[in-house]
Amino acid sequence: MRQAGSGVTGEERVRAIVAEHRTRPGPLLPVLHALQHEFGRIDAAAVRTVADELNLSRADVHGVVSFYSDFRSDPVEAVHVRVCRGEACQALGAEQLYDAATDAAGGDVSVEQVFCFGNCALGPTVEVNGRLRGRTGPQDLAAAIAAARTAS
Ligand code: FES
Incomplete structure (x- = not known):
């Protein structure tokens, strides 16, 4: 501990x-x-x-x-990405976002899937180091990961 x-x-x-x-x-x-x-x-x-x-x-x-997916037992990498794969986000392009996140995984980035953040109207939704982001595309995610790397 x-x-x-x-x-x-x-x-x-x-x-x-x-x-x-x-x-x-x-x-x-x-x-x-x-x-x-x-x-x-x-x-x-x-x-x-x-x-x-x-x-x-x-x-x-x-x-x-x-x-509960909010709780973790294992340590996370410096940049932890959680991508919503719930139905509303799926309809708005969450699969492309998840693919982009898993492409970025490894090294200092860990990726986890979540099934609804309660932010459905603003999907697709992703969380990077605890900060929720709506209407996020793969390029937005890449920028968020780069910003998180700089901040950590
Ligand atoms: S389905 Fe993605 S936030 Fe609800």
């Missing part, structure tokens, strides 16, 4: 994040979103700590992490 800085271990930071959300109704999803935001992924050690803190089984926590 990543060190959180200031001498605080990753496990201590995970426990602190759980404590921040513990009193909310249904604290698991807010905790997982906070962990994903802070660490960029939710690894097995974090799953174990969250399960312990919320008195859940590891299987329960892992099941939620693996069900």
Whole structure:
């Protein structure tokens, strides 16, 4: 687990994040979103700590992490692209976008498919390093990947 800085271990930071959300109704999803935001992924050690803190089984926590595409267990590359392949985006050219993304994959770019960002009216939709982009064509995607490389 990543060190959180200031001498605080990753496990201590995970426990602190759980404590921040513990009193909310249904604290698991807010905790997982906070962990994903802070660490960029939710690894097995974090799953174990969250399960312990919320008195859940590891299987329960892992099941939620693996069900939702917003959560990742593995580290991602410097540039992470998520392409929507939902029906509305498919009708607007998502396959060309997905092909362009997979052509760019490798090295510092990882690609994942998603089935709806809720941005259907502005498709095809892609997300590059957490930033959602609508009405995106292959050239727009290439420019977004180049910009993300520069920023990282
Ligand atoms: S189908 Fe692509 S955002 Fe909904």
